Amino acid sequence: MxxxxxxxxxxxxxxxxxxxxxxxxxxxxxxxxxxxxxxxxxxxxxxxxxxxxxxxxxxDGSVLKQEFRKVHGSAGTATVVYWGLVGFIGGKAIETVIAGISRSASTTSALSGLSGSVAGFMGVLAMILCWSAVLLFLWRRSFLHTVRSQPGYLPRTWLAMLVIAIIIGSAVNTAAQIGHAQISAATDVGTSVLWLGIGNAAVQVGVFVLGLGLLVVIAQKSQPRVSP
Amino acid sequence: MISKELTAASSRPLILAVLSGSENYGYAIIQQVRELSGGELEWSEGMLYPVMHRLEKEGLVLSRWGKSDSGRRRKYYRLSASGKRALQSEKQQWFAVHETLTTLWGTKPCLS
Known part of the structure:
Protein backbone atom coordinates (compact mmCIF):
# COMPACT_ATOMS: atom_id res chain seq x y z
CA MET A 1 0.00 0.00 0.00
CA ASP A 60 16.87 16.83 -9.46
CA GLY A 61 17.95 17.65 -5.90
CA SER A 62 21.58 18.25 -6.83
CA VAL A 63 20.65 20.75 -9.57
CA LEU A 64 18.26 22.53 -7.20
CA LYS A 65 21.03 22.64 -4.64
CA GLN A 66 23.33 24.54 -7.01
CA GLU A 67 20.64 27.08 -7.78
CA PHE A 68 19.67 27.58 -4.14
CA ARG A 69 23.37 27.91 -3.28
CA LYS A 70 23.74 30.72 -5.79
CA VAL A 71 20.94 32.65 -4.11
CA HIS A 72 21.50 31.71 -0.47
CA GLY A 73 25.25 31.15 -0.58
CA SER A 74 26.09 33.58 2.19
CA ALA A 75 23.27 32.22 4.33
CA GLY A 76 24.89 28.79 4.05
CA THR A 77 28.18 30.09 5.46
CA ALA A 78 26.30 31.92 8.19
CA THR A 79 24.53 28.69 9.08
CA VAL A 80 27.82 26.85 9.46
CA VAL A 81 29.22 29.64 11.66
CA TYR A 82 25.97 29.74 13.62
CA TRP A 83 25.93 26.04 14.44
CA GLY A 84 29.65 26.10 15.13
CA LEU A 85 29.04 28.82 17.69
CA VAL A 86 26.02 27.03 19.15
CA GLY A 87 28.20 23.96 19.62
CA PHE A 88 31.04 26.00 21.10
CA ILE A 89 28.90 28.01 23.48
CA GLY A 90 26.84 24.97 24.43
CA GLY A 91 29.95 22.90 25.04
CA LYS A 92 31.56 25.70 27.05
CA ALA A 93 28.43 26.10 29.15
CA ILE A 94 28.23 22.39 29.98
CA GLU A 95 31.97 22.22 30.62
CA THR A 96 31.87 25.20 33.00
CA VAL A 97 28.90 23.92 34.97
CA ILE A 98 30.46 20.48 35.32
CA ALA A 99 33.83 21.95 36.33
CA GLY A 100 32.02 23.94 39.03
CA ILE A 101 30.18 20.90 40.35
CA SER A 102 33.36 18.82 40.28
CA ARG A 103 35.37 21.47 42.17
CA SER A 104 32.58 21.86 44.73
CA ALA A 105 32.47 18.10 45.30
CA SER A 106 36.22 18.02 45.76
CA THR A 107 36.30 21.03 48.13
CA THR A 108 33.36 19.76 50.19
CA SER A 109 35.15 16.44 50.60
CA ALA A 110 38.36 18.20 51.67
CA LEU A 111 36.46 20.40 54.17
CA SER A 112 34.73 17.38 55.69
CA GLY A 113 38.17 16.02 56.56
CA LEU A 114 38.84 13.54 53.77
CA SER A 115 42.40 13.20 52.50
CA GLY A 116 43.64 15.07 49.41
CA SER A 117 43.56 12.05 47.12
CA VAL A 118 40.03 11.10 48.21
CA ALA A 119 38.88 14.73 47.68
CA GLY A 120 40.43 14.64 44.21
CA PHE A 121 38.71 11.34 43.52
CA MET A 122 35.34 12.78 44.62
CA GLY A 123 35.80 15.65 42.16
CA VAL A 124 36.56 13.24 39.33
CA LEU A 125 33.56 11.09 40.33
CA ALA A 126 31.24 14.11 40.19
CA MET A 127 32.67 14.98 36.77
CA ILE A 128 32.11 11.45 35.45
CA LEU A 129 28.53 11.40 36.76
CA CYS A 130 27.70 14.79 35.23
CA TRP A 131 29.19 13.99 31.83
CA SER A 132 27.42 10.63 31.82
CA ALA A 133 24.13 12.43 32.46
CA VAL A 134 24.81 14.90 29.63
CA LEU A 135 25.80 12.16 27.17
CA LEU A 136 22.81 10.02 28.16
CA PHE A 137 20.52 13.00 27.59
CA LEU A 138 22.01 13.72 24.15
CA TRP A 139 21.88 10.05 23.21
CA ARG A 140 18.20 9.82 24.15
CA ARG A 141 17.39 13.04 22.28
CA SER A 142 19.10 11.83 19.15
CA PHE A 143 16.99 8.66 19.18
CA LEU A 144 13.70 10.32 20.04
CA HIS A 145 13.98 12.92 17.30
CA THR A 146 14.82 12.60 13.66
CA VAL A 147 18.43 13.54 13.12
CA ARG A 148 18.87 15.60 9.98
CA SER A 149 22.21 14.23 9.04
CA GLN A 150 23.22 11.82 6.38
CA PRO A 151 23.46 8.29 7.79
CA GLY A 152 27.05 7.24 8.14
CA TYR A 153 28.36 10.71 7.43
CA LEU A 154 30.88 12.14 9.87
CA PRO A 155 33.32 14.91 9.12
CA ARG A 156 36.20 12.58 10.00
CA THR A 157 39.10 14.99 9.54
CA TRP A 158 37.45 17.55 11.80
CA LEU A 159 36.62 14.93 14.41
CA ALA A 160 40.18 13.62 14.33
CA MET A 161 41.61 17.12 14.68
CA LEU A 162 39.31 17.83 17.64
CA VAL A 163 40.32 14.62 19.41
CA ILE A 164 44.02 15.36 18.87
CA ALA A 165 43.55 18.95 20.08
CA ILE A 166 41.80 17.75 23.25
CA ILE A 167 44.49 15.16 24.00
CA ILE A 168 47.40 17.56 23.41
CA GLY A 169 45.65 20.40 25.23
CA SER A 170 44.89 18.31 28.31
CA ALA A 171 48.42 16.86 28.38
CA VAL A 172 50.07 20.29 28.15
CA ASN A 173 47.71 21.70 30.77
CA THR A 174 48.36 18.87 33.25
CA ALA A 175 52.14 18.96 32.70
CA ALA A 176 52.19 22.70 33.24
CA GLN A 177 50.20 22.46 36.47
CA ILE A 178 52.33 19.65 37.90
CA GLY A 179 55.50 21.46 36.86
CA HIS A 180 54.36 24.66 38.50
CA ALA A 181 53.47 22.88 41.76
CA GLN A 182 56.82 21.03 41.81
CA ILE A 183 59.00 24.07 41.13
CA SER A 184 57.30 26.91 43.03
CA ALA A 185 56.59 27.32 46.71
CA ALA A 186 53.13 26.24 47.86
CA THR A 187 52.00 29.80 48.65
CA ASP A 188 53.09 31.02 45.20
CA VAL A 189 51.16 28.21 43.56
CA GLY A 190 48.17 29.09 45.73
CA THR A 191 48.29 32.76 44.71
CA SER A 192 48.67 31.93 41.03
CA VAL A 193 45.78 29.46 41.22
CA LEU A 194 43.68 32.17 42.87
CA TRP A 195 44.35 34.71 40.09
CA LEU A 196 44.06 32.10 37.37
CA GLY A 197 40.69 31.13 38.78
CA ILE A 198 39.39 34.69 38.86
CA GLY A 199 40.79 35.45 35.40
CA ASN A 200 39.36 32.22 34.04
CA ALA A 201 35.89 33.02 35.37
CA ALA A 202 36.03 36.52 33.86
CA VAL A 203 37.15 35.19 30.47
CA GLN A 204 34.43 32.52 30.48
CA VAL A 205 31.75 35.11 31.17
CA GLY A 206 33.20 37.35 28.46
CA VAL A 207 33.20 34.51 25.93
CA PHE A 208 29.58 33.69 26.82
CA VAL A 209 28.38 37.25 26.44
CA LEU A 210 30.26 37.93 23.18
CA GLY A 211 29.37 34.53 21.74
CA LEU A 212 25.68 34.93 22.56
CA GLY A 213 25.71 38.41 21.06
CA LEU A 214 27.27 37.04 17.88
CA LEU A 215 24.65 34.27 17.74
CA VAL A 216 21.84 36.79 17.99
CA VAL A 217 23.37 38.93 15.23
CA ILE A 218 23.81 35.95 12.90
CA ALA A 219 20.30 34.68 13.68
CA GLN A 220 18.83 38.06 12.77
CA LYS A 221 20.91 38.38 9.61
CA SER A 222 20.04 34.90 8.32
CA GLN A 223 16.29 35.60 8.50
CA PRO A 224 15.09 37.03 5.21
CA ARG A 225 13.35 40.26 6.08
CA VAL A 226 10.08 40.65 4.29
CA SER A 227 8.34 43.97 4.65
CA PRO A 228 4.59 43.92 4.13
CA MET B 1 10.42 24.21 -28.09
CA ILE B 2 12.31 27.19 -26.70
CA SER B 3 16.00 26.63 -25.89
CA LYS B 4 17.32 26.26 -22.37
CA GLU B 5 19.21 29.56 -22.50
CA LEU B 6 16.26 31.56 -23.74
CA THR B 7 14.00 29.87 -21.17
CA ALA B 8 16.37 30.92 -18.41
CA ALA B 9 16.74 34.47 -19.74
CA SER B 10 13.01 34.97 -20.09
CA SER B 11 12.08 33.60 -16.67
CA ARG B 12 12.63 36.94 -14.98
CA PRO B 13 10.35 39.11 -17.15
CA LEU B 14 7.78 36.31 -17.26
CA ILE B 15 7.57 36.02 -13.47
CA LEU B 16 7.42 39.80 -13.05
CA ALA B 17 4.70 40.03 -15.69
CA VAL B 18 2.61 37.24 -14.15
CA LEU B 19 2.88 38.85 -10.72
CA SER B 20 1.94 42.26 -12.09
CA GLY B 21 -1.55 40.83 -12.54
CA SER B 22 -2.04 39.68 -8.99
CA GLU B 23 -0.42 38.03 -6.00
CA ASN B 24 0.38 34.40 -6.79
CA TYR B 25 2.17 31.26 -5.60
CA GLY B 26 4.80 29.08 -7.23
CA TYR B 27 2.72 26.26 -8.67
CA ALA B 28 0.12 28.61 -10.16
CA ILE B 29 2.82 30.82 -11.73
CA ILE B 30 4.32 27.79 -13.49
CA GLN B 31 0.91 26.63 -14.72
CA GLN B 32 0.07 30.08 -16.01
CA VAL B 33 3.33 30.40 -17.97
CA ARG B 34 2.91 26.91 -19.41
CA GLU B 35 -0.62 27.65 -20.59
CA LEU B 36 0.20 31.09 -21.98
CA SER B 37 3.15 29.75 -23.96
CA GLY B 38 1.09 26.88 -25.31
CA GLY B 39 3.53 24.42 -23.79
CA GLU B 40 6.50 25.97 -25.66
CA LEU B 41 8.09 27.12 -22.41
CA GLU B 42 8.92 24.14 -20.23
CA TRP B 43 10.44 25.09 -16.89
CA SER B 44 12.10 22.58 -14.67
CA GLU B 45 9.52 23.35 -12.02
CA GLY B 46 11.86 23.43 -9.03
CA MET B 47 13.98 26.09 -10.71
CA LEU B 48 11.26 28.66 -10.24
CA TYR B 49 11.93 28.82 -6.52
CA PRO B 50 15.61 29.84 -6.55
CA VAL B 51 14.62 32.48 -9.14
CA MET B 52 11.78 33.70 -6.89
CA HIS B 53 14.16 33.88 -3.92
CA ARG B 54 16.65 35.85 -5.99
CA LEU B 55 13.96 38.33 -7.03
CA GLU B 56 12.92 38.56 -3.39
CA LYS B 57 16.50 39.22 -2.33
CA GLU B 58 16.77 41.96 -4.94
CA GLY B 59 13.62 43.50 -3.49
CA LEU B 60 11.61 43.14 -6.70
CA VAL B 61 9.20 40.69 -5.15
CA LEU B 62 7.64 40.50 -1.69
CA SER B 63 6.31 37.36 -0.07
CA ARG B 64 4.08 36.19 2.72
CA TRP B 65 3.00 32.83 4.07
CA GLY B 66 -0.74 32.34 3.81
CA LYS B 67 -3.27 29.57 3.64
CA SER B 68 -4.69 27.91 0.52
CA ASP B 69 -8.42 27.18 0.15
CA SER B 70 -7.77 23.65 1.37
CA GLY B 71 -6.03 25.05 4.47
CA ARG B 72 -2.46 24.23 3.46
CA ARG B 73 0.34 26.71 4.13
CA ARG B 74 1.38 28.49 0.99
CA LYS B 75 3.95 31.16 0.10
CA TYR B 76 2.47 33.99 -1.91
CA TYR B 77 4.53 36.41 -3.95
CA ARG B 78 3.68 39.87 -5.19
CA LEU B 79 5.47 42.72 -6.98
CA SER B 80 7.10 45.51 -5.01
CA ALA B 81 7.34 49.08 -6.29
CA SER B 82 10.86 48.44 -7.60
CA GLY B 83 9.57 45.20 -9.11
CA LYS B 84 7.10 47.22 -11.17
CA ARG B 85 9.92 49.49 -12.36
CA ALA B 86 12.05 46.44 -13.21
CA LEU B 87 9.16 45.04 -15.24
CA GLN B 88 8.97 48.29 -17.24
CA SER B 89 12.70 48.14 -17.94
CA GLU B 90 12.45 44.44 -18.95
CA LYS B 91 9.58 45.31 -21.27
CA GLN B 92 11.61 47.98 -23.06
CA GLN B 93 14.57 45.65 -23.47
CA TRP B 94 12.53 42.76 -24.83
CA PHE B 95 10.65 45.04 -27.20
CA ALA B 96 13.97 46.43 -28.45
CA VAL B 97 15.26 42.91 -29.20
CA HIS B 98 11.95 41.97 -30.76
CA GLU B 99 11.85 45.04 -33.01
CA THR B 100 15.44 44.55 -34.14
CA LEU B 101 14.78 40.95 -35.13
CA THR B 102 11.51 41.85 -36.82
CA THR B 103 13.27 44.53 -38.88
CA LEU B 104 16.09 42.17 -39.83
CA TRP B 105 13.79 39.33 -40.81
CA GLY B 106 11.34 41.66 -42.48
CA THR B 107 8.39 39.93 -40.92
CA LYS B 108 5.56 41.25 -38.89
CA PRO B 109 4.33 38.91 -36.21
CA CYS B 110 0.85 37.60 -36.82
CA LEU B 111 -1.01 37.93 -33.60
CA SER B 112 -4.41 36.79 -34.82
Whole structure:
Protein backbone atom coordinates (compact mmCIF):
# COMPACT_ATOMS: atom_id res chain seq x y z
CA MET A 1 0.00 0.00 0.00
CA UNK A 2 1.43 3.35 -1.04
CA UNK A 3 1.44 5.90 1.79
CA UNK A 4 1.49 9.35 0.23
CA UNK A 5 2.37 11.30 3.39
CA UNK A 6 5.17 8.88 4.24
CA UNK A 7 6.51 9.12 0.67
CA UNK A 8 6.47 12.91 0.81
CA UNK A 9 8.15 12.95 4.23
CA UNK A 10 10.83 10.61 2.89
CA UNK A 11 11.33 12.74 -0.23
CA UNK A 12 11.60 15.89 1.91
CA UNK A 13 14.19 14.28 4.12
CA UNK A 14 16.21 13.20 1.09
CA UNK A 15 15.97 16.69 -0.38
CA UNK A 16 17.28 18.21 2.84
CA UNK A 17 20.21 15.81 2.80
CA UNK A 18 21.04 16.05 -0.91
CA UNK A 19 20.40 19.69 -1.43
CA UNK A 20 21.08 21.16 2.02
CA UNK A 21 18.04 23.37 1.55
CA UNK A 22 16.57 25.22 4.52
CA UNK A 23 13.33 23.91 6.08
CA UNK A 24 11.30 26.90 4.96
CA UNK A 25 12.35 26.37 1.35
CA UNK A 26 11.70 22.65 1.54
CA UNK A 27 8.23 23.42 2.88
CA UNK A 28 7.56 25.62 -0.14
CA UNK A 29 8.70 22.82 -2.46
CA UNK A 30 6.53 20.33 -0.56
CA UNK A 31 3.47 22.51 -1.07
CA UNK A 32 4.31 22.65 -4.76
CA UNK A 33 4.48 18.85 -4.96
CA UNK A 34 1.20 18.51 -3.04
CA UNK A 35 -0.49 20.96 -5.43
CA UNK A 36 0.83 19.01 -8.40
CA UNK A 37 -0.27 15.66 -6.91
CA UNK A 38 -3.78 17.05 -6.44
CA UNK A 39 -3.91 18.05 -10.10
CA UNK A 40 -2.57 14.69 -11.34
CA UNK A 41 -4.87 12.58 -9.16
CA UNK A 42 -7.82 14.65 -10.39
CA UNK A 43 -6.75 13.60 -13.90
CA UNK A 44 -6.98 9.95 -12.86
CA UNK A 45 -3.45 9.07 -11.78
CA UNK A 46 -3.00 6.99 -8.62
CA UNK A 47 -1.34 8.58 -5.57
CA UNK A 48 1.85 6.72 -6.37
CA UNK A 49 1.97 7.77 -10.03
CA UNK A 50 1.08 11.35 -9.17
CA UNK A 51 3.82 11.48 -6.55
CA UNK A 52 6.43 10.16 -8.98
CA UNK A 53 5.46 12.57 -11.76
CA UNK A 54 5.25 15.56 -9.38
CA UNK A 55 8.67 14.98 -7.85
CA UNK A 56 10.25 14.24 -11.24
CA UNK A 57 8.82 17.44 -12.70
CA UNK A 58 10.22 19.42 -9.79
CA UNK A 59 13.70 18.39 -10.80
CA ASP A 60 16.87 16.83 -9.46
CA GLY A 61 17.95 17.65 -5.90
CA SER A 62 21.58 18.25 -6.83
CA VAL A 63 20.65 20.75 -9.57
CA LEU A 64 18.26 22.53 -7.20
CA LYS A 65 21.03 22.64 -4.64
CA GLN A 66 23.33 24.54 -7.01
CA GLU A 67 20.64 27.08 -7.78
CA PHE A 68 19.67 27.58 -4.14
CA ARG A 69 23.37 27.91 -3.28
CA LYS A 70 23.74 30.72 -5.79
CA VAL A 71 20.94 32.65 -4.11
CA HIS A 72 21.50 31.71 -0.47
CA GLY A 73 25.25 31.15 -0.58
CA SER A 74 26.09 33.58 2.19
CA ALA A 75 23.27 32.22 4.33
CA GLY A 76 24.89 28.79 4.05
CA THR A 77 28.18 30.09 5.46
CA ALA A 78 26.30 31.92 8.19
CA THR A 79 24.53 28.69 9.08
CA VAL A 80 27.82 26.85 9.46
CA VAL A 81 29.22 29.64 11.66
CA TYR A 82 25.97 29.74 13.62
CA TRP A 83 25.93 26.04 14.44
CA GLY A 84 29.65 26.10 15.13
CA LEU A 85 29.04 28.82 17.69
CA VAL A 86 26.02 27.03 19.15
CA GLY A 87 28.20 23.96 19.62
CA PHE A 88 31.04 26.00 21.10
CA ILE A 89 28.90 28.01 23.48
CA GLY A 90 26.84 24.97 24.43
CA GLY A 91 29.95 22.90 25.04
CA LYS A 92 31.56 25.70 27.05
CA ALA A 93 28.43 26.10 29.15
CA ILE A 94 28.23 22.39 29.98
CA GLU A 95 31.97 22.22 30.62
CA THR A 96 31.87 25.20 33.00
CA VAL A 97 28.90 23.92 34.97
CA ILE A 98 30.46 20.48 35.32
CA ALA A 99 33.83 21.95 36.33
CA GLY A 100 32.02 23.94 39.03
CA ILE A 101 30.18 20.90 40.35
CA SER A 102 33.36 18.82 40.28
CA ARG A 103 35.37 21.47 42.17
CA SER A 104 32.58 21.86 44.73
CA ALA A 105 32.47 18.10 45.30
CA SER A 106 36.22 18.02 45.76
CA THR A 107 36.30 21.03 48.13
CA THR A 108 33.36 19.76 50.19
CA SER A 109 35.15 16.44 50.60
CA ALA A 110 38.36 18.20 51.67
CA LEU A 111 36.46 20.40 54.17
CA SER A 112 34.73 17.38 55.69
CA GLY A 113 38.17 16.02 56.56
CA LEU A 114 38.84 13.54 53.77
CA SER A 115 42.40 13.20 52.50
CA GLY A 116 43.64 15.07 49.41
CA SER A 117 43.56 12.05 47.12
CA VAL A 118 40.03 11.10 48.21
CA ALA A 119 38.88 14.73 47.68
CA GLY A 120 40.43 14.64 44.21
CA PHE A 121 38.71 11.34 43.52
CA MET A 122 35.34 12.78 44.62
CA GLY A 123 35.80 15.65 42.16
CA VAL A 124 36.56 13.24 39.33
CA LEU A 125 33.56 11.09 40.33
CA ALA A 126 31.24 14.11 40.19
CA MET A 127 32.67 14.98 36.77
CA ILE A 128 32.11 11.45 35.45
CA LEU A 129 28.53 11.40 36.76
CA CYS A 130 27.70 14.79 35.23
CA TRP A 131 29.19 13.99 31.83
CA SER A 132 27.42 10.63 31.82
CA ALA A 133 24.13 12.43 32.46
CA VAL A 134 24.81 14.90 29.63
CA LEU A 135 25.80 12.16 27.17
CA LEU A 136 22.81 10.02 28.16
CA PHE A 137 20.52 13.00 27.59
CA LEU A 138 22.01 13.72 24.15
CA TRP A 139 21.88 10.05 23.21
CA ARG A 140 18.20 9.82 24.15
CA ARG A 141 17.39 13.04 22.28
CA SER A 142 19.10 11.83 19.15
CA PHE A 143 16.99 8.66 19.18
CA LEU A 144 13.70 10.32 20.04
CA HIS A 145 13.98 12.92 17.30
CA THR A 146 14.82 12.60 13.66
CA VAL A 147 18.43 13.54 13.12
CA ARG A 148 18.87 15.60 9.98
CA SER A 149 22.21 14.23 9.04
CA GLN A 150 23.22 11.82 6.38
CA PRO A 151 23.46 8.29 7.79
CA GLY A 152 27.05 7.24 8.14
CA TYR A 153 28.36 10.71 7.43
CA LEU A 154 30.88 12.14 9.87
CA PRO A 155 33.32 14.91 9.12
CA ARG A 156 36.20 12.58 10.00
CA THR A 157 39.10 14.99 9.54
CA TRP A 158 37.45 17.55 11.80
CA LEU A 159 36.62 14.93 14.41
CA ALA A 160 40.18 13.62 14.33
CA MET A 161 41.61 17.12 14.68
CA LEU A 162 39.31 17.83 17.64
CA VAL A 163 40.32 14.62 19.41
CA ILE A 164 44.02 15.36 18.87
CA ALA A 165 43.55 18.95 20.08
CA ILE A 166 41.80 17.75 23.25
CA ILE A 167 44.49 15.16 24.00
CA ILE A 168 47.40 17.56 23.41
CA GLY A 169 45.65 20.40 25.23
CA SER A 170 44.89 18.31 28.31
CA ALA A 171 48.42 16.86 28.38
CA VAL A 172 50.07 20.29 28.15
CA ASN A 173 47.71 21.70 30.77
CA THR A 174 48.36 18.87 33.25
CA ALA A 175 52.14 18.96 32.70
CA ALA A 176 52.19 22.70 33.24
CA GLN A 177 50.20 22.46 36.47
CA ILE A 178 52.33 19.65 37.90
CA GLY A 179 55.50 21.46 36.86
CA HIS A 180 54.36 24.66 38.50
CA ALA A 181 53.47 22.88 41.76
CA GLN A 182 56.82 21.03 41.81
CA ILE A 183 59.00 24.07 41.13
CA SER A 184 57.30 26.91 43.03
CA ALA A 185 56.59 27.32 46.71
CA ALA A 186 53.13 26.24 47.86
CA THR A 187 52.00 29.80 48.65
CA ASP A 188 53.09 31.02 45.20
CA VAL A 189 51.16 28.21 43.56
CA GLY A 190 48.17 29.09 45.73
CA THR A 191 48.29 32.76 44.71
CA SER A 192 48.67 31.93 41.03
CA VAL A 193 45.78 29.46 41.22
CA LEU A 194 43.68 32.17 42.87
CA TRP A 195 44.35 34.71 40.09
CA LEU A 196 44.06 32.10 37.37
CA GLY A 197 40.69 31.13 38.78
CA ILE A 198 39.39 34.69 38.86
CA GLY A 199 40.79 35.45 35.40
CA ASN A 200 39.36 32.22 34.04
CA ALA A 201 35.89 33.02 35.37
CA ALA A 202 36.03 36.52 33.86
CA VAL A 203 37.15 35.19 30.47
CA GLN A 204 34.43 32.52 30.48
CA VAL A 205 31.75 35.11 31.17
CA GLY A 206 33.20 37.35 28.46
CA VAL A 207 33.20 34.51 25.93
CA PHE A 208 29.58 33.69 26.82
CA VAL A 209 28.38 37.25 26.44
CA LEU A 210 30.26 37.93 23.18
CA GLY A 211 29.37 34.53 21.74
CA LEU A 212 25.68 34.93 22.56
CA GLY A 213 25.71 38.41 21.06
CA LEU A 214 27.27 37.04 17.88
CA LEU A 215 24.65 34.27 17.74
CA VAL A 216 21.84 36.79 17.99
CA VAL A 217 23.37 38.93 15.23
CA ILE A 218 23.81 35.95 12.90
CA ALA A 219 20.30 34.68 13.68
CA GLN A 220 18.83 38.06 12.77
CA LYS A 221 20.91 38.38 9.61
CA SER A 222 20.04 34.90 8.32
CA GLN A 223 16.29 35.60 8.50
CA PRO A 224 15.09 37.03 5.21
CA ARG A 225 13.35 40.26 6.08
CA VAL A 226 10.08 40.65 4.29
CA SER A 227 8.34 43.97 4.65
CA PRO A 228 4.59 43.92 4.13
CA MET B 1 10.42 24.21 -28.09
CA ILE B 2 12.31 27.19 -26.70
CA SER B 3 16.00 26.63 -25.89
CA LYS B 4 17.32 26.26 -22.37
CA GLU B 5 19.21 29.56 -22.50
CA LEU B 6 16.26 31.56 -23.74
CA THR B 7 14.00 29.87 -21.17
CA ALA B 8 16.37 30.92 -18.41
CA ALA B 9 16.74 34.47 -19.74
CA SER B 10 13.01 34.97 -20.09
CA SER B 11 12.08 33.60 -16.67
CA ARG B 12 12.63 36.94 -14.98
CA PRO B 13 10.35 39.11 -17.15
CA LEU B 14 7.78 36.31 -17.26
CA ILE B 15 7.57 36.02 -13.47
CA LEU B 16 7.42 39.80 -13.05
CA ALA B 17 4.70 40.03 -15.69
CA VAL B 18 2.61 37.24 -14.15
CA LEU B 19 2.88 38.85 -10.72
CA SER B 20 1.94 42.26 -12.09
CA GLY B 21 -1.55 40.83 -12.54
CA SER B 22 -2.04 39.68 -8.99
CA GLU B 23 -0.42 38.03 -6.00
CA ASN B 24 0.38 34.40 -6.79
CA TYR B 25 2.17 31.26 -5.60
CA GLY B 26 4.80 29.08 -7.23
CA TYR B 27 2.72 26.26 -8.67
CA ALA B 28 0.12 28.61 -10.16
CA ILE B 29 2.82 30.82 -11.73
CA ILE B 30 4.32 27.79 -13.49
CA GLN B 31 0.91 26.63 -14.72
CA GLN B 32 0.07 30.08 -16.01
CA VAL B 33 3.33 30.40 -17.97
CA ARG B 34 2.91 26.91 -19.41
CA GLU B 35 -0.62 27.65 -20.59
CA LEU B 36 0.20 31.09 -21.98
CA SER B 37 3.15 29.75 -23.96
CA GLY B 38 1.09 26.88 -25.31
CA GLY B 39 3.53 24.42 -23.79
CA GLU B 40 6.50 25.97 -25.66
CA LEU B 41 8.09 27.12 -22.41
CA GLU B 42 8.92 24.14 -20.23
CA TRP B 43 10.44 25.09 -16.89
CA SER B 44 12.10 22.58 -14.67
CA GLU B 45 9.52 23.35 -12.02
CA GLY B 46 11.86 23.43 -9.03
CA MET B 47 13.98 26.09 -10.71
CA LEU B 48 11.26 28.66 -10.24
CA TYR B 49 11.93 28.82 -6.52
CA PRO B 50 15.61 29.84 -6.55
CA VAL B 51 14.62 32.48 -9.14
CA MET B 52 11.78 33.70 -6.89
CA HIS B 53 14.16 33.88 -3.92
CA ARG B 54 16.65 35.85 -5.99
CA LEU B 55 13.96 38.33 -7.03
CA GLU B 56 12.92 38.56 -3.39
CA LYS B 57 16.50 39.22 -2.33
CA GLU B 58 16.77 41.96 -4.94
CA GLY B 59 13.62 43.50 -3.49
CA LEU B 60 11.61 43.14 -6.70
CA VAL B 61 9.20 40.69 -5.15
CA LEU B 62 7.64 40.50 -1.69
CA SER B 63 6.31 37.36 -0.07
CA ARG B 64 4.08 36.19 2.72
CA TRP B 65 3.00 32.83 4.07
CA GLY B 66 -0.74 32.34 3.81
CA LYS B 67 -3.27 29.57 3.64
CA SER B 68 -4.69 27.91 0.52
CA ASP B 69 -8.42 27.18 0.15
CA SER B 70 -7.77 23.65 1.37
CA GLY B 71 -6.03 25.05 4.47
CA ARG B 72 -2.46 24.23 3.46
CA ARG B 73 0.34 26.71 4.13
CA ARG B 74 1.38 28.49 0.99
CA LYS B 75 3.95 31.16 0.10
CA TYR B 76 2.47 33.99 -1.91
CA TYR B 77 4.53 36.41 -3.95
CA ARG B 78 3.68 39.87 -5.19
CA LEU B 79 5.47 42.72 -6.98
CA SER B 80 7.10 45.51 -5.01
CA ALA B 81 7.34 49.08 -6.29
CA SER B 82 10.86 48.44 -7.60
CA GLY B 83 9.57 45.20 -9.11
CA LYS B 84 7.10 47.22 -11.17
CA ARG B 85 9.92 49.49 -12.36
CA ALA B 86 12.05 46.44 -13.21
CA LEU B 87 9.16 45.04 -15.24
CA GLN B 88 8.97 48.29 -17.24
CA SER B 89 12.70 48.14 -17.94
CA GLU B 90 12.45 44.44 -18.95
CA LYS B 91 9.58 45.31 -21.27
CA GLN B 92 11.61 47.98 -23.06
CA GLN B 93 14.57 45.65 -23.47
CA TRP B 94 12.53 42.76 -24.83
CA PHE B 95 10.65 45.04 -27.20
CA ALA B 96 13.97 46.43 -28.45
CA VAL B 97 15.26 42.91 -29.20
CA HIS B 98 11.95 41.97 -30.76
CA GLU B 99 11.85 45.04 -33.01
CA THR B 100 15.44 44.55 -34.14
CA LEU B 101 14.78 40.95 -35.13
CA THR B 102 11.51 41.85 -36.82
CA THR B 103 13.27 44.53 -38.88
CA LEU B 104 16.09 42.17 -39.83
CA TRP B 105 13.79 39.33 -40.81
CA GLY B 106 11.34 41.66 -42.48
CA THR B 107 8.39 39.93 -40.92
CA LYS B 108 5.56 41.25 -38.89
CA PRO B 109 4.33 38.91 -36.21
CA CYS B 110 0.85 37.60 -36.82
CA LEU B 111 -1.01 37.93 -33.60
CA SER B 112 -4.41 36.79 -34.82
Missing amino acids: FELDAAIANWKNQLTLDADIADRQVEELEMHVRDAIEVYTAKGLTDREAFIVATQMLG
